[in-house]
Amino acid sequence: MPDDPNTDMDLEQQFGQLCLTLVRRGRSGSSDGIEEHSSNINWDQLGPAIFSQGLNQSLGHLIGAPLHKWLFGSVAGNNSSDNNEWCLTSPSEFKVIEDPSSLGLSLEESRRCEFAEVLQDQVNAANELSQQLTDVLERASARFQQSISDDKNDDYEITSLRELYDFWISIAEQTYAEKVMTVEYSQIFGRFINTSARMRKIAQELGVAGPQFASLGKRPEPASVSERQVDLQGKAHALTGTLLGDDDLTLLITRIKDFARKIDELREVVQTTSTPPNQL
Amino acid sequence: MPRICLTPEKVSTELSAVAGKLAAANVTWPVAQNVELGSCARQEVFRIDKVVLYRYRPRAALCNPVPVLIIYALVNRPDMIDLQQDRSLIRSLLDRGLDIYLIDWGYPDDADCGLTLEDYICRYVNATVDFICDVTKQPRINLLGICQGGTFSVCYSALKPEKIRNLITTVTPIDFHATKDMLSHLFRHIDVDLLVDSSGNISGEMLNIIFLSLKPFRLAQQKYVHMVDRLDDVEAIQTFLRMEKWIFDSPALAGEAFREFARNFYQNNDLIKGKVSIGNRRVDLRALRMPVLNIYASNDHLVPPPASLALGKYVGSDDYEVLEFPGGHIGLYVSLAAHELVPGAIREWLSLR
Numbered sequence: 040m041p042d043d044p045n046t047d048m049d050l051e052q053q054f055g056q057l058c059l060t061l062v063r064r065g066r067s068g069s070s071d072g073i074e075e076h077s078s079n080i081n082w083d084q085l086g087p088a089i090f091s092q093g094l095n096q097s098l099g100h101l102i103g104a105p106l107h108k109w110l111f112g113s114v115a116g117n118n119s120s121d122n123n124e125w126c127l128t129s130p131s132e133f134k135v136i137e138d139p140s141s142l143g144l145s146l147e148e149s150r151r152c153e154f155a156e157v158l159q160d161q162v163n164a165a166n167e168l169s170q171q172l173t174d175v176l177e178r179a180s181a182r183f184q185q186s187i188s189d190d191k192n193d194d195y196e197i198t199s200l201r202e203l204y205d206f207w208i209s210i211a212e213q214t215y216a217e218k219v220m221t222v223e224y225s226q227i228f229g230r231f232i233n234t235s236a237r238m239r240k241i242a243q244e245l246g247v248a249g250p251q252f253a254s255l256g257k258r259p260e261p262a263s264v265s266e267r268q269v270d271l272q273g274k275a276h277a278l279t280g281t282l283l284g285d286d287d288l289t290l291l292i293t294r295i296k297d298f299a300r301k302i303d304e305l306r307e308v309v310q311t312t313s314t315p316p317n318q319l
Numbered sequence: 320m321p322r323i324c325l326t327p328e329k330v331s332t333e334l335s336a337v338a339g340k341l342a343a344a345n346v347t348w349p350v351a352q353n354v355e356l357g358s359c360a361r362q363e364v365f366r367i368d369k370v371v372l373y374r375y376r377p378r379a380a381l382c383n384p385v386p387v388l389i390i391y392a393l394v395n396r397p398d399m400i401d402l403q404q405d406r407s408l409i410r411s412l413l414d415r416g417l418d419i420y421l422i423d424w425g426y427p428d429d430a431d432c433g434l435t436l437e438d439y440i441c442r443y444v445n446a447t448v449d450f451i452c453d454v455t456k457q458p459r460i461n462l463l464g465i466c467q468g469g470t471f472s473v474c475y476s477a478l479k480p481e482k483i484r485n486l487i488t489t490v491t492p493i494d495f496h497a498t499k500d501m502l503s504h505l506f507r508h509i510d511v512d513l514l515v516d517s518s519g520n521i522s523g524e525m526l527n528i529i530f531l532s533l534k535p536f537r538l539a540q541q542k543y544v545h546m547v548d549r550l551d552d553v554e555a556i557q558t559f560l561r562m563e564k565w566i567f568d569s570p571a572l573a574g575e576a577f578r579e580f581a582r583n584f585y586q587n588n589d590l591i592k593g594k595v596s597i598g599n600r601r602v603d604l605r606a607l608r609m610p611v612l613n614i615y616a617s618n619d620h621l622v623p624p625p626a627s628l629a630l631g632k633y634v635g636s637d638d639y640e641v642l643e644f645p646g647g648h649i650g651l652y653v654s655l656a657a658h659e660l661v662p663g664a665i666r667e668w669l670s671l672r
Binding site for chain 1 (some may be wrong): 321322323324325329330333334429430431432433434435437438442499501504505507508509510513514516517518533534535536537540541544
């Protein structure tokens with residue numbers, strides 16, 4: 040379309056008319072139609088200038104009023120009607136936004152605290168287990184010393200370092216077995232495994248965002264796929280069993296196999312008869 | 320109590336001998352270190368998911384047309400029963416004219432964490448049994464279970480007795496609360512659900528640590544000290560390294576299957592109580608009416624003899640026999656003494672049934 044000065048002026052006039060109407064509507068709350076206003080407006084005097092003025096005022100209200108409220112509270116001169124439409128957030132209202140729990144932002148933080156607690160439990164359990172093993176070594180050492188220093192019953196002689204070492208191993212292993220078979224050790228061992236597993240579980244849950252972000256998937260995904268696969272295989276297996284239990288189907292399958300065998304035999308015959316004699 | 324009779328001369332002689340062994344390792348170790356497991360030829364004949372069924376090539380004329388299916392545990396790899404030429408249960412059975420099949424469970428990964436005992440027993444084992452019956456034209460087969468695989472064999476035979484001609488269990492736990500069962504004792508206070516929910520599959524490394532922790536002084540120390548004595552023998556080093564290779568080649572355990580087995584068998588001891596259900600079917604040990612041979616190891620620290628011998632109290636069969644092997648859990652398969660006793664006994668027992 041060729042540039043037409045008259046066309047451009049028309050567009051400017053229409054734009055200015057529209058802006059003025061919107062500003063008036065905003066102030067009065069009126070929902071009067073644009074056409075009613077446009078007939079009374081001298082658009083040569085309006086247009087972009089009016090729009091800019093209106094926009095500047097609006098921005099001033101938007102930026103200025105909330106800051107006035109937050110920083111200076113209720114100050115004389117700040118309660119002008121110009122600020123009313125922009126005073127949507129008071130300090131008390133903003134306090135609500137400040138509290139992240141309302142937006143769920145503290146969830147990961149609470150899980151981190153839980154992880155720290157479980158980590159501490161796991162460290163405690165590891166220390167307990169370690170203490171048990173230390174006890175084994177102390178008892179075994181005491182028994183070993185007692186055994187080699189007690190010369191009342193000399194069953195046999197130890198004549199090499201290897202035999203001495205093997206004797207120590209037998210005592211240590213015996214002492215260890217006695218310790219392991221206690222209820223206390225079983226509980227401590229179980230506690231160690233359980234806290235380690237719990238720690239791992241929370242760590243995986245906390246680390247969900249990372250793998251998800253990298254599109255690597257989470258542990259539940261292969262598990263659910265595996266469950267689905269197993270379920271489908273089970274259904275296929277059951278369906279196969281049902282089908283094979285069908286006598287008619289079994290007979291049909293047998294007949295198909297016989298037919299296939301006959302086709303193979305016929306093919307061999309055809310190949311044999313079609314092959315030139317000197318190639319047989 | 321022993322009397323210490325060490326003299327400076329004896330100690331010096333002993334240390335010199337050790338130094339000599341260590342020096343010999345410079346020559347023998349480079350030759351011995353690359354070892355492979357397995358001495359018998361076999362062929363993959365059937366596969367379902369990651370589970371593979373192998374048929375071993377016969378080494379002698381078949382003396383028994385009924386095939387033997389070996390079901391190994393989910394823990395560790397079945398390579399141990401065919402470790403090397405002179406320590407192979409499979410080779411010994413093949414030499415005695417038996418037709419041997421083996422289930423290889425493979426290496427479960429995260430996609431298998433949902434596999435249950437029903438999958439292992441009712442789908443995989445059942446599919447392989449049906450396949451073997453089909454190809455051998457035998458209506459029933461002989462089942463040989465190893466450790467946890469023996470427990471699986473017992474469950475399967477109780478659920479599908481019509482498919483099993485004879486059942487052989489070796490170092491198989493039946494009563495999981497038997498005395499001196501250290502493994503069961505350690506499991507008592509573990510939250511199995513939490514463990515599986517946090518881990519998915521149970522890693523092979525974790526299982527190794529648990530098994531080594533049953534005898535830490537012997538298995539983590541003494542074994543390696545004694546190995547010094549064999550550093551001048553290439554074959555001895557290779558045997559040692561094959562065992563090490565097998566021990567530390569540990570597949571993960573599928574999470575759900577572990578959950579069921581640990582909770583229902585180890586913690587609740589439901590098998591002898593008749594409360595184990597595989598799928599929707601209750602496992603009743605009295606349904607074991609086929610001939611049963613129960614082989615156990617008298618020095619077994621993983622499956623104490625009472626845990627295995629309990630089977631005799633619950634089977635419904637009138638033909639139940641027990642064979643004691645004077646050794647340990649693994650020794651029953653890899654020791655030279657075991658190969659003098661066990662394969663021949665199995666062959667003899669089967670020939671009469």
